[in-house]
Amino acid sequence: MVHTLANPCEYQEEIRKSRFITLAAAADSPAAAQAFIDQFSDSNATHNCWAWKVGQQYRFNDDGEPGGTAGRPILAAIEGQGFDQVVVLVIRWYGGIQLGTGGLSRAYGGGANKCLQAGERLQLVERVHCNCHCYFAELPRLKARLSEFDVLIEHEEFTAQGVDLNLAINPQRFDEFAQLMADLTRGRELLSAP
Structure with missing residues (x-):
């Protein structure tokens, strides 16, 4: 079964003095996903990393983090939990302590996973x-x-x-x-x- 989110959801955590806020919502088109990202990205944050999946289309962005450490783990969280028509944005404020590539992947992917797990699922029905x-x-x-x-x-x-x-x-x-x-x-x- 494939699901989307019934309502937007949010998850916050601090990892080694860096603050992460994860926002997720349903997006029934690439344009809707991009509009969500544009609306909620914080220009004062260090990084606004994101991923979305709509049917066979998907995109992700590391926004300056080392390649493959942010957008790809967020997309993996979306796919791993059986979601479609979903956008996830993880906003990071750097706290002065480097996390390393493994730590970044765990922070971004873990935040996305926890946010999606907390969200209310809505089964997608073919029509x-x-x-x-x-x-x-x-x-x-x-x-x-x-x-x-x-x-x-x-x-x-x-x-x-x-x-x-x-x-x-x-x-x-x-x-x-x-x-x-x-x-x-x-x-x-x-x-x-x-």
């Missing part, structure tokens, strides 16, 4: 995307049943004739939901598998 239309009178009945079928509304656009919906559906529940749509719209709206 198929489809579009449908319903009349205004049908919309409240439809919305009342969405969670029952594990369906998310990605976008809704109100028109003169009703509402156009972009939906994300758990593929295992697609046929059941297609039947519900046919019933609610009296056969007018038939969903077909993509």
Whole structure:
């Protein structure tokens, strides 16, 4: 099972007078991950090291630490705990005592691990995307049943004739939901598998 974070989380520790703050959050796209990094990086800190993973895409950055001692261990923590669509930022204020390459790897990777372990996990479910239309009178009945079928509304656009919906559906529940749509719209709206 693959998970993301339900809510942002934080972990702080001091290692040999260096202060580390680890921040982690869900990121459903590379742009969202970069926006998180840009928002929470501290320009007064000595280093802002980070990693993110979104599907098959990933990036990491050592931000001036010796190569492979910060970003790579953070990414290893993300992958090792079965996370996807997650960004982790570790901010370090240097305390005057060098940690060595092994110590840095343990500090960055360990902080990321502890932060992710403390976070609330949310299972990622594969979804198929489809579009449908319903009349205004049908919309409240439809919305009342969405969670029952594990369906998310990605976008809704109100028109003169009703509402156009972009939906994300758990593929295992697609046929059941297609039947519900046919019933609610009296056969007018038939969903077909993509």
